[in-house]
Amino acid sequence: MNLIELLTKPGTASTIIIICLVAVLGILFGKIKLLRIKLGIAGILFSGLLVGHFGAVTDPNVLHFIKEFGLILFVYSIGLEVGPRFLPSLKKNGLRINLLASGIVLTGFLTAVAIKFIFNVPISVITGVMCGAVTNTPALGAAQQTISDIISNANLAAANTQTVGMAYAVAYPFGIFGIIISMILLRVIYKINVKKEEDQYRKEITGLDGKLIAINIEITNQNLIGKSIEFIIGNCNKAFVPSRIERNGDFLAVDSDFIIEQGDKLYGVSTPMNFKNIELNLGKINETKEQEISGRLGMQQVRITNKKLAGQSIKQIGISRRFPVNITRIYRNGLELMPTEEDSVEFGDTVRIVGEKTALPEVANLLGNSIKDLSHPNILPIFMGILFGVLIGLVPIHIPGLPAPAKLGLAGGPLLIALILGHKGRIGKMDFYITPSANLFIRELGIVLFLTCVGLSSGKYFVETLLNEGYIWMLYGMAITFLPLIIFAIIARIMKLNYLSICGLLSGSMTDPPALEFANSIAPVQAQSTAYATVYPLVMFLRVLLAQVLVLLFS
Numbered sequence: 001m002n003l004i005e006l007l008t009k010p011g012t013a014s015t016i017i018i019i020c021l022v023a024v025l026g027i028l029f030g031k032i033k034l035l036r037i038k039l040g041i042a043g044i045l046f047s048g049l050l051v052g053h054f055g056a057v058t059d060p061n062v063l064h065f066i067k068e069f070g071l072i073l074f075v076y077s078i079g080l081e082v083g084p085r086f087l088p089s090l091k092k093n094g095l096r097i098n099l100l101a102s103g104i105v106l107t108g109f110l111t112a113v114a115i116k117f118i119f120n121v122p123i124s125v126i127t128g129v130m131c132g133a134v135t136n137t138p139a140l141g142a143a144q145q146t147i148s149d150i151i152s153n154a155n156l157a158a159a160n161t162q163t164v165g166m167a168y169a170v171a172y173p174f175g176i177f178g179i180i181i182s183m184i185l186l187r188v189i190y191k192i193n194v195k196k197e198e199d200q201y202r203k204e205i206t207g208l209d210g211k212l213i214a215i216n217i218e219i220t221n222q223n224l225i226g227k228s229i230e231f232i233i234g235n236c237n238k239a240f241v242p243s244r245i246e247r248n249g250d251f252l253a254v255d256s257d258f259i260i261e262q263g264d265k266l267y268g269v270s271t272p273m274n275f276k277n278i279e280l281n282l283g284k285i286n287e288t289k290e291q292e293i294s295g296r297l298g299m300q301q302v303r304i305t306n307k308k309l310a311g312q313s314i315k316q317i318g319i320s321r322r323f324p325v326n327i328t329r330i331y332r333n334g335l336e337l338m339p340t341e342e343d344s345v346e347f348g349d350t351v352r353i354v355g356e357k358t359a360l361p362e363v364a365n366l367l368g369n370s371i372k373d374l375s376h377p378n379i380l381p382i383f384m385g386i387l388f389g390v391l392i393g394l395v396p397i398h399i400p401g402l403p404a405p406a407k408l409g410l411a412g413g414p415l416l417i418a419l420i421l422g423h424k425g426r427i428g429k430m431d432f433y434i435t436p437s438a439n440l441f442i443r444e445l446g447i448v449l450f451l452t453c454v455g456l457s458s459g460k461y462f463v464e465t466l467l468n469e470g471y472i473w474m475l476y477g478m479a480i481t482f483l484p485l486i487i488f489a490i491i492a493r494i495m496k497l498n499y500l501s502i503c504g505l506l507s508g509s510m511t512d513p514p515a516l517e518f519a520n521s522i523a524p525v526q527a528q529s530t531a532y533a534t535v536y537p538l539v540m541f542l543r544v545l546l547a548q549v550l551v552l553l554f555s
Helices: 003-008 012-030 042-053 060-119 123-133 137-150 154-189 194-206 229-235 272-281 360-367 371-375 379-393 409-424 436-458 462-494 499-509 513-522 527-554
Strands: 213-219 241-247 250-253 265-270 283-287 297-303 325-332 335-337 350-356
Touching (some): 012 042, 042 154, 060 379, 060 527, 123 527, 154 436, 265 325, 499 527, 513 527
Antiparallel strands (some): 325 350
16 A cells, blocks of 8 residues: 555554644644744644645544543543542632632533523534533533434434534634633733732742741740750741751751750751741741751652552651651642641652651652652553543433433543542552653643544534634634633632632633643742642533533433
8 A cells, every 4th residue: 555545545554644643733833822822732633623624534433432542541640640639629729719610610501501592503513612612622522422322323423523523623712712811801900919929829828938948946945945846846836847956066866756955956947937936936047058967967859659658648657756857848749848747748749858867768768769660650550440430431320301311421430530549549459659750641642632533523624614604603602711711710809819729720610721831821830730630620520511411401
């Protein structure tokens, strides 16, 4: 078979070649900046539409399989990533921002229903427009799967799923820009100072009023002589994390039972906003240079790669009880945290340990500190989780008023199982931890495959549709995108929610990576990503479910 035949006759090889071509073009296209905004991963969708428009010939069965498998990989990796932090996040602002995100989802759904009735829009069109307007690819996959399930005629089902894909593609661009416009408008309306919001977030999320600084304290409060370190830390409201004691020119490791003597100098970390409290309760503060660890004491940065310890609190691990060593800092996702005994460590965290040099290697070995474990992917839980996720996704969910049961489908089922496994981490002797690099690779591969196939399957009639009535679909999409976002952005600000968290909330409510990329460029903190990850699971579930409900309700 020559190259011309390979590219003009449908088959497995030709389909894979075209998919790879679209992926390469799309990734390059996504790197182009337009008004400081990159399309990012969405560039693949538009390259697929372009190649499909020019008549790329693919095997529909191969294309369908790759699309669905890509969707599964994408949502499963997201679930594993956010699972460990999902429930803890609900104890902070999580419940509040999840309610706001749910409001955005439901308002968008009701807007789509209203447009369908007012303008008598076909269900395949309004479903695709709704999925595109909220930039949710798994919802598109679930809607297309539901249409295929309820329409017995294969040709009619294929035509409707193509229409859904085209409507999705038409509405998608403003879905991205609508989120960004909402962020900018909110900032202008309330005259928001981004630096102030950034500082407020660092204080709220990390418990720190400013950057961690290494300090030493000359104990001048005579009431503390003869008291334990645990008592002293409590005396300054845990505003200081100790690392070592200087006594008579020698450095000693400390634990909670260590007794303070006259002339001791206490070393550790705190933040400038706590200095006044510390000086009032403990003594004079001096800033410590990082290298001021000498004698028999040392410092080491250690990676948490022992999967048995992942998810446990520092108190449960008992480092300072078992060794003359303390954990003085935790580095996670770009954040520097001041640890307390109640804080948990996660797989992949980096911790700073300070203590006796002879004990450091043993502690590092206990915590893992293995480059091999970080680089070696854990394959078994991926396929086990996907297996159970697909099975759960096939279970019918009977909702009163619907002519047929809904399903979590190939998007919702794996997502739900991944959240559970990501939260649990370990069941019996089997662990479900995946290295961050492996998880990121799976997620990127999944979304690339899915968007490539969606673009190719919808590209043939895309331009024709856009010129005929697609511009009207785009207007419908703008309403579904913008109205819920701006309404709930204002409500969130009235509720005193941090602006950066609102940006993450808006991006997460639309499950939109390009919008999150823009939000992250506003300030170099994790507020946006944290809010995005907090609302993502619930929003994804609702988007997938409501896309099916829309199809089943009006078919």
